[in-house]
Amino acid sequence: MNKRITIDPITRLEGHGKIEIFLDDKGDVEKAFLQIPELRGFEQFAVGRPAEEMPRITPRICGVCPTAHHMASTKALDDLFHIEPTPTAKMIRELIYNAFQFEDHTLHFFFLGGPDFVVGPQAPAAERNILGVIGKAGLEAGKKVIRARREARDIITYLGGKVIHPVCGLPGGVSKGLDEEHRVQFLETAKFTIEFAQFALQIFDDVVLKNKEYVDVVVGDAYKIVTYYMGLVDENNKVNFYDGDIRVVDPEGKEFVKFKARDYLNHVSEHVEPWTYIKFPFLKNIGWKGFIEGKESGIYRVAPLARLNVSDGMATPLAQEHYERMYETLGGKPVHNTLAFHWARLIEALQAAESMVKLLENKDIIDPNIRNIPTETPDEGVGVVEAPRGTLFHHYKTDARGIITEANLIVATVNNAAAINMSIEKAAKAFIKGGKVSEGLLNMAEMAFRPYDPCHACGTHALPGDMPLIINIYNKDKELIKQLKRP
Amino acid sequence: MSTAKPKVAFYWCASCGGCEESIVDLAEDILKVVEAVDIVFWPVALDFKKKDVEAMEDGSIAVSFINGAIRLSEQEEMVKLLRKKSQLVVAHGSCSHLGGIPGLGNFWNKETIFRRAYQTTPSTDNPEGTVPLEKTEIDGKELYLPRFYDTVLSLDQVIDVDYYLPGCAPPRDLILNAITAILEGKLPAKGSVLSPNKSVCDECDRNETKPEKLSIKEIKRPWEVELDPEKCFLAQGVICMGPATRTGCGQRCIEANMPCRGCFGPTDQVYDQGAKFLSALASILDTNDEKEIEKIVETIVDPAGTFYRFSLPSSILRRRRMEAIK
Numbered sequence: 106m107n108k109r110i111t112i113d114p115i116t117r118l119e120g121h122g123k124i125e126i127f128l129d130d131k132g133d134v135e136k137a138f139l140q141i142p143e144l145r146g147f148e149q150f151a152v153g154r155p156a157e158e159m160p161r162i163t164p165r166i167c168g169v170c171p172t173a174h175h176m177a178s179t180k181a182l183d184d185l186f187h188i189e190p191t192p193t194a195k196m197i198r199e200l201i202y203n204a205f206q207f208e209d210h211t212l213h214f215f216f217l218g219g220p221d222f223v224v225g226p227q228a229p230a231a232e233r234n235i236l237g238v239i240g241k242a243g244l245e246a247g248k249k250v251i252r253a254r255r256e257a258r259d260i261i262t263y264l265g266g267k268v269i270h271p272v273c274g275l276p277g278g279v280s281k282g283l284d285e286e287h288r289v290q291f292l293e294t295a296k297f298t299i300e301f302a303q304f305a306l307q308i309f310d311d312v313v314l315k316n317k318e319y320v321d322v323v324v325g326d327a328y329k330i331v332t333y334y335m336g337l338v339d340e341n342n343k344v345n346f347y348d349g350d351i352r353v354v355d356p357e358g359k360e361f362v363k364f365k366a367r368d369y370l371n372h373v374s375e376h377v378e379p380w381t382y383i384k385f386p387f388l389k390n391i392g393w394k395g396f397i398e399g400k401e402s403g404i405y406r407v408a409p410l411a412r413l414n415v416s417d418g419m420a421t422p423l424a425q426e427h428y429e430r431m432y433e434t435l436g437g438k439p440v441h442n443t444l445a446f447h448w449a450r451l452i453e454a455l456q457a458a459e460s461m462v463k464l465l466e467n468k469d470i471i472d473p474n475i476r477n478i479p480t481e482t483p484d485e486g487v488g489v490v491e492a493p494r495g496t497l498f499h500h501y502k503t504d505a506r507g508i509i510t511e512a513n514l515i516v517a518t519v520n521n522a523a524a525i526n527m528s529i530e531k532a533a534k535a536f537i538k539g540g541k542v543s544e545g546l547l548n549m550a551e552m553a554f555r556p557y558d559p560c561h562a563c564g565t566h567a568l569p570g571d572m573p574l575i576i577n578i579y580n581k582d583k584e585l586i587k588q589l590k591r592p
Numbered sequence: 593m594s595t596a597k598p599k600v601a602f603y604w605c606a607s608c609g610g611c612e613e614s615i616v617d618l619a620e621d622i623l624k625v626v627e628a629v630d631i632v633f634w635p636v637a638l639d640f641k642k643k644d645v646e647a648m649e650d651g652s653i654a655v656s657f658i659n660g661a662i663r664l665s666e667q668e669e670m671v672k673l674l675r676k677k678s679q680l681v682v683a684h685g686s687c688s689h690l691g692g693i694p695g696l697g698n699f700w701n702k703e704t705i706f707r708r709a710y711q712t713t714p715s716t717d718n719p720e721g722t723v724p725l726e727k728t729e730i731d732g733k734e735l736y737l738p739r740f741y742d743t744v745l746s747l748d749q750v751i752d753v754d755y756y757l758p759g760c761a762p763p764r765d766l767i768l769n770a771i772t773a774i775l776e777g778k779l780p781a782k783g784s785v786l787s788p789n790k791s792v793c794d795e796c797d798r799n800e801t802k803p804e805k806l807s808i809k810e811i812k813r814p815w816e817v818e819l820d821p822e823k824c825f826l827a828q829g830v831i832c833m834g835p836a837t838r839t840g841c842g843q844r845c846i847e848a849n850m851p852c853r854g855c856f857g858p859t860d861q862v863y864d865q866g867a868k869f870l871s872a873l874a875s876i877l878d879t880n881d882e883k884e885i886e887k888i889v890e891t892i893v894d895p896a897g898t899f900y901r902f903s904l905p906s907s908i909l910r911r912r913r914m915e916a917i918k
Contacts, residue, residue, distance in 0.1 A: 109733070113641070113642075114635050114641070116635060116636065121666070125733075125735060127733050127869075134729075136730075136733065138735060140735060140737065142664065142666055142737050142738050143606070143663075143664065144663075144664075144705070144709065144724070144740060145606055145663060145694045145697060146694075146697045146700065146705035146708070146709065148708050148709055148713055149697070149700050149704055149705045149708040149709070150696035150697045150699055150700055150705075152699075152700075153776055153894055153897055154696075154897050155813060155893050155894050155896055155898075156815075157813060157814055157815040158853075158894075158897075158898070158901075161850075162693060162696070162901075165608045165610070165692070165693035165694075165760070166608060167609060167610075168607075168609040168610020168611065168612070168613045168614075168761060169609050169610040169612075169613055171608070173608065182815070186808070186815070192738050208638070246773075251619055253618060254619075255619050256623070258617075262844075264848070265763075265848055266844045266845045266847055266850060267844045267845065267848075268617070268845075269613050269614060269617070269760075269761045270610060270760060270849050271848070272845045272850040273848050273849070273850065275814060275815050276815050277815075278857065280819060280848055280849040280850050281821070281848045281849045282815075328686060353808075369715070370714050370715055374715055374716070374717040375713070375715050375716045375717060376717060377716065377722040377723070377724075378720045378722065378724075379709050379723065379724055379725045379728045380725075380728040380730065380737065381721050381724060381737070382734040382737065382740075384709075384710070385718065386715070389717070393717065400854065435730025476818065478816060478817070478818070479815060479816070480816075486867045500714075506893060507813075507815075507893075508893060513713045513715055514712055516717060560609075588734045
């Protein structure tokens with residue numbers, strides 16, 4: 106009988122996950138599983154709802170990234186009702202969306218994933234949190250983080266009504282416009298977010314890139330898996346969070362396919378396993394080959410590193426400089442090193458900040474024409490955005506009155522579900538040998554999933570937090586022989 | 593050396609994480625809270641485990657804030673454990689208060705939800721008909737998942753609840769007021785909802801344009817008309833749950849020029865939010881002619897899903913009878 110190691114719960118990501126690691130007779134890792142013990146059924150209880158209510162229902166999939174669902178849903182309504190938003194409405198949506206990318210990415214780096222880096226993978230557990238980050242980076246840094254997030258979120262609150270579950274999206278437009286007074290005020294905020302994003306990248310440079318030990322971990326094999334990548338790109342193949350076509354590159358970085366939102370079913374399929382409630386998307390035209398790396402496997406990754414891998418560059422100049430630097434440092438495109446997600450995330454935050462300034466400097470954004478009223482009969486619509494955690498697909502079918510008859514959702518992190526499992530197993534295999542389990546393992550295993558900033562049905566965000574891990578080691582007679590706790 | 597700081601726990605059930613986010617949105621004020629209390633359990637943020645809660649003395653937690661609805665067996669187990677260990681339990685947010693958006697699952701059941709998620713969704717490739725199981729065995733290794741219920745429950749349908757913090761998500765000031773009231777021991781009667789006992793209409797800016805006698809000839813959906821940012825939505829013929837909903841939210845949705853959807857639940861005097869709204873709507877329809885009433889009612893889409901958007905599990909309807917659709 107094999108030994109079993111249970112990590113329950115994992116933290117600083119969606120709350121209801123547990124890892125099971127199985128050892129062979131030598132005490133080496135044979136297999137590892139990340140089980141998601143949660144399901145709510147949005148794709149079924151959407152049936153019967155008026156389509157225009159979906160941007161107010163689907164954000165409840167996730168209270169950390171509600172704006173992603175709100176926007177994907179609103180775009181699905183545009184498609185469903187065969188209507189385009191007015192130019193000003195599109196600008197307002199993009200402003201909200203970039204403000205959201207900025208504050209959510211900032212949250213992840215400083216509260217969730219960043220502490221592993223800023224404080225160090227081998228640092229005491231009690232320091233691997235926002236307080237440890239402040240300790241290393243300074244109290245002024247901490248205040249800046251809080252201020253930057255609060256001001257960016259105030260933009261979403263003003264235009265969206267609520268920052269947790271915004272309400273303003275309608276087919277063909279938005280419900281509320283921007284006036285000159287707020288344009289000026291938010292422009293000040295946006296300029297500050299550029300300054301802040303550069304400051305965050307500077308911290309990453311000082312603390313991570315100038316530390317050889319950390320760089321070795323980043324480029325090392327334990328946290329590397331070779332996969333396809335997917336993300337939205339604009340007409341110039343540059344990174345875009347709000348709109349564009351979906352581009353997939355192969356493990357060598359060559360474009361594999363580029364498709365429009367409406368065609369997603371020709372390219373993406375989902376696999377089911379009996380040991381978890383989550384599904385595993387894969388490239389339909391390659392096929393599901395199991396939890397395997399490489400060009401023959403249909404597994405792909407999404408989210409910051411993936412978006413940078415699939416694109417030909419960033420859409421804004423300051424972010425572009427950092428993009429070039431990242432690839433130069435890490436040896437060219439594509440980068441398969443999972444820890445580089447953290448770097449890519451900060452580069453994206455900078456693009457989001459620059460995009461906000463560009464939008465707010467354009468006075469068209471205060472134009473009062475914010476709605477086109479649909480006139481055509483609704484039938485079917487697909488809306489795709491890049492959520493901070495990955496490509497997000499909303500697909501609705503309705504009757505002639507616009508009542509939902511079918512809904513299909515492929516939600517961001519889900520695209521990474523297979524890759525996350527593989528990353529955990531690979532890290533476990535690299536660090537657990539001969540039955541030796543140590544405190545170091547606890548963090549190393551978690552560092553395998555944290556770069557993805559997972560958000561399986563919920564988001565998470567942290568205040569000061571230690572890694573809540575207990576490892577129980579059983580012998581083959583299922584007797585508890587050792588217990589390790591991380592305080 | 594133990595401190596005199598009261599112990600506080602946070603937990604989430606079938607939740608989106610928005611209520612967790614609402615705590616983080618206290619921003620600088622969270623630091624004051626952290627100084628005043630000892631957070632002893634918060635899986636999203638801290639490393640304490642179920643085992644640690646089990647090891648605590650019964651009643652040693654001053655207050656547990658529990659958000660999310662009860663959808664799976666693991667959630668029921670956890671809240672029962674926390675009830676045992678806590679002096680006070682606060683239902684935090686619409687899902688634990690009323691059932692919330694996950695409560696819309698009560699128009700369906702496990703079989704229909706599983707069938708959609710794991711079989712009939714167009715992107716799912718599952719010819720073997722695999723579904724998640726409570727117990728799976730792979731190469732001699734056993735893996736377990738909690739049981740998915742047919743019916744979503746609100747928190748007070750599973751444990752005794754002391755107070756309710758309403759909203760999806762509760763706003764900052766309500767949360768701060770609640771925490772302060774708990775710390776100062778100045779709480780209202782047990783079972784209270786911690787928000788004023790008035791309706792959204794009572795505090796809405798648009799109340800001044802709400803005519804004495806509303807008369808609607810036709811219901812309009814928000815997508816099909818220009819929405820006047822200053823006029824009462826009901827006066828525009830747009831369904832707004834204001835009359836049947838408790839205030840305390842600051843009318844955030846209405847400020848963004850969208851109608852209320854009722855996330856705070858009803859006021860104290862109202863037994864069933866959906867029935868209350870139905871009655872309010874009936875009183876403002878401008879006709880006594882039965883045929884005309886029928887015509888107007890035709891323009892109301894998804895009444896059950898709209899009037900009970902957040903409150904289906906805790907309503908008198910509770911859930912749909914599945915035999916009615918077989």
